[in-house]
Amino acid sequence: MDKIFNLQQLINGIQLGSIYALIALGYTMVYGIVRLINFAHGDFFMIGAYASYFIILFATMRGYHIPVVLIFLISMGAGAGAAVLANRIAYKPLRYKPRLSALITAIGVSMFIEYIFSALPVIGPSYRSFPNEQFIESKIFTIGTTTISNYAIIDVLVSAALMIFLTYLVKFTRVGMAMRAVSQDKDAAKLMGIDIEKIITITFIVGGAFAGAAGLLTGVSYPRIFPYMGILPGLKAFIAAVLGGIGNIPGAMLGSYIMGISETFATSYRSLLGEGIAFAILILVLLFRPQGLLGETIAEKV
Amino acid sequence: MKINRNLKLLFYCLIFYIIIFLMNRYNIINDYILHIINLSLVYVILTVSLNLINGFTGQFSIGHMGFAAVGAYISGIFTTLIWKINPSNPINYLLFFIALIIGSIAAGIIGFLLGLPTLRLRGDYLAIVTLGFGEIIRTIINNIDYVGGPRGLLGIPKFSNFTIIFIITIISVLVIRNIVFSTHGRAFKSIREDQIASELVGVNTTIYKVYAFTIGAFFAGLAGGLLCHLLQIAHPTQYGFMGTIFVLVMVYAGGMGSITGSIIAAFGLTFMSEGLRLLLKWIDDLTPNFPVGIEWRMVIYAALLIMIMLYRTEGLMGKREFKILIPEEEEK
Numbered sequence: 001m002d003k004i005f006n007l008q009q010l011i012n013g014i015q016l017g018s019i020y021a022l023i024a025l026g027y028t029m030v031y032g033i034v035r036l037i038n039f040a041h042g043d044f045f046m047i048g049a050y051a052s053y054f055i056i057l058f059a060t061m062r063g064y065h066i067p068v069v070l071i072f073l074i075s076m077g078a079g080a081g082a083a084v085l086a087n088r089i090a091y092k093p094l095r096y097k098p099r100l101s102a103l104i105t106a107i108g109v110s111m112f113i114e115y116i117f118s119a120l121p122v123i124g125p126s127y128r129s130f131p132n133e134q135f136i137e138s139k140i141f142t143i144g145t146t147t148i149s150n151y152a153i154i155d156v157l158v159s160a161a162l163m164i165f166l167t168y169l170v171k172f173t174r175v176g177m178a179m180r181a182v183s184q185d186k187d188a189a190k191l192m193g194i195d196i197e198k199i200i201t202i203t204f205i206v207g208g209a210f211a212g213a214a215g216l217l218t219g220v221s222y223p224r225i226f227p228y229m230g231i232l233p234g235l236k237a238f239i240a241a242v243l244g245g246i247g248n249i250p251g252a253m254l255g256s257y258i259m260g261i262s263e264t265f266a267t268s269y270r271s272l273l274g275e276g277i278a279f280a281i282l283i284l285v286l287l288f289r290p291q292g293l294l295g296e297t298i299a300e301k302v
Numbered sequence: 303m304k305i306n307r308n309l310k311l312l313f314y315c316l317i318f319y320i321i322i323f324l325m326n327r328y329n330i331i332n333d334y335i336l337h338i339i340n341l342s343l344v345y346v347i348l349t350v351s352l353n354l355i356n357g358f359t360g361q362f363s364i365g366h367m368g369f370a371a372v373g374a375y376i377s378g379i380f381t382t383l384i385w386k387i388n389p390s391n392p393i394n395y396l397l398f399f400i401a402l403i404i405g406s407i408a409a410g411i412i413g414f415l416l417g418l419p420t421l422r423l424r425g426d427y428l429a430i431v432t433l434g435f436g437e438i439i440r441t442i443i444n445n446i447d448y449v450g451g452p453r454g455l456l457g458i459p460k461f462s463n464f465t466i467i468f469i470i471t472i473i474s475v476l477v478i479r480n481i482v483f484s485t486h487g488r489a490f491k492s493i494r495e496d497q498i499a500s501e502l503v504g505v506n507t508t509i510y511k512v513y514a515f516t517i518g519a520f521f522a523g524l525a526g527g528l529l530c531h532l533l534q535i536a537h538p539t540q541y542g543f544m545g546t547i548f549v550l551v552m553v554y555a556g557g558m559g560s561i562t563g564s565i566i567a568a569f570g571l572t573f574m575s576e577g578l579r580l581l582l583k584w585i586d587d588l589t590p591n592f593p594v595g596i597e598w599r600m601v602i603y604a605a606l607l608i609m610i611m612l613y614r615t616e617g618l619m620g621k622r623e624f625k626i627l628i629p630e631e632e633e634k
Binding site for chain 1: 364430592
């Protein structure tokens with residue numbers, strides 16, 4: 001029992017969960033508005049990690065000191081830029097075609113980003129260690145037998161701040177109101193004078209920026225980056241979004257924390273279990289509560 | 303005199319077979335090209351069976367290689383680890399067939415078990431579940447030491463030769479064609495066109511979806527068994543997500559709901575893929591300062607997939623077939 005339930009794993013789980021939450025929010029927002037599983041979302045996350053990697057490397061090489069906030073903004077910008085570009089080039093022309101063709105295109109975009117990153121000689125397919133000590137020096141706090149690194153605290157605080165910002169954006173601003181309107185009924189929203197494409201672009205920007213931030217946080221906390229790093233976290237974050245109820249923002253947060261915590265506990269129990277638990281959760285959710293924990297059932301219209 | 307179209311089809315296949323066989327015999331095409339033809343034929347089975355699920359029934363499965371992995375590993379375990387047979391004795395081919403069938407049936411059963419609960423789901427969710435399934439299979443294989451884990455199952459005897467692969471491919475394609483043009487096939491297509499409407503006219507959509515899924519999984523398992531006895535290795539990475547994407551590109555390039563398209567795309571893209579390998583090697587030798595890695599092959603593949611979806615969503619053939627593949631009764 002002691003091996004399974006301890007505070008250390010809970011803290012690790014919350015740390016992992018807050019990173020998943022940032023990715024899952026992008027998934028769930030894009031799904032809520034365009035009804036598209038954006039498979040390339042995990043790759044925006046990877047792009048964010050690489051952008052901050054190169055910036056930090058550049059800064060240490062030249063001896064500049066770039067403020068932490070600026071690095072954050074750069075990686076968020078890189079993620080957002082990639083998301084907007086993907087939307088513009090690949091998803092927009094397919095907006096009114098069958099939904100599955102957009103899904104396949106998303107898979108294609110994801111593959112394209114991954115392989116072009118590993119094919120470009122400056123990046124390459126190999127693992128790189130992230131210069132996290134140059135970003136912020138690590139400190140470790142010890143409480144009894146439990147240790148908390150300052151990275152874990154940063155992860156949790158940053159993702160909480162971004163989630164509060166998102167909640168504010170969606171609940172209390174005009175853009176957020178427009179987003180909610182588009183996700184409920186595209187045609188009616190259009191008739192009310194909402195520029196749908198603009199709202200979709202904003203959604204991609206916000207989702208991409210969150211993924212970019214998650215990329216930086218991952219680089220800092222688990223300092224190893226490679227071009228395929230986005231695939232698994234992306235999938236798990238998507239499953240977290242499904243678990244919470246896809247298209248539902250609080251649901252994505254809740255699902256991500258459940259996911260992160262159950263994954264660390266399962267891994268500490270047995271490593272094979274940790275890899276498979278995400279998919280096991282997914283299948284169970286889809287069997288017993290396909291609309292997710294906080295999602296609502298929508299009757300099918302003919 | 304009117305010749306039955308099926309006989310004509312078989313006759314053409316026989317001619318194709320004899321030509322390839324003789325050309326290889328007299329060294330007009332070498333073993334490398336014959337190997338690519340064999341690979342293409344295996345991909346034909348994979349593509350046509352995935353097309354049955356994705357193209358004809360309108361579901362969206364992206365875990366197809368997971369079924370192939372089941373077929374490959376199970377048949378490989380029987381031939382390599384349990385019976386330890388080799389192709390020198392003709393009797394062993396019988397055992398090989400039994401192993402193939404066992405592998406395919408196992409894949410079919412897994413497809414049935416997976417399909418039963420999940421096929422109530424629509425498009426996107428099904429995609430994620432099948433993707434997850436493929437990953438679970440890969441994780442499981444990676445963790446079983448008996449089949450070599452991450453090293454892969456090595457030393458599989460080379461039972462798949464051109465003749466065997468060719469015959470099995472023809473049989474598989476014909477079986478799937480007959481299913482597609484039967485009453486069941488009409489039910490599949492009606493689900494693709496409009497699930498609610500087909501439910502209203504009395505098609506039991508869940509049963510038919512599971513049916514298509516099981517058949518697709520069965521043939522994927524068959525192809526997996528052939529593949530591992532051709533390459534003499536079964537490796538978990540072969541059957542990962544990327545493997546499925548290869549087949550998926552073939553299905554969509556050829557046309558969703560066209561067997562002809564699947565066959566053409568399987569041949570075309572397998573040859574293109576090998577051609578790109580040579581081309582990249584050539585460019586790499588040409589530019590010593592700028593190493594061109596094999597990853598560019600996948601970049602081109604991904605770009606191709608995006609291009610197809612953007613500019614020719616219906617694929618090369620759309621839903622059309624060559625006349626020779628349509629049963630005569632269907633035309634009236």
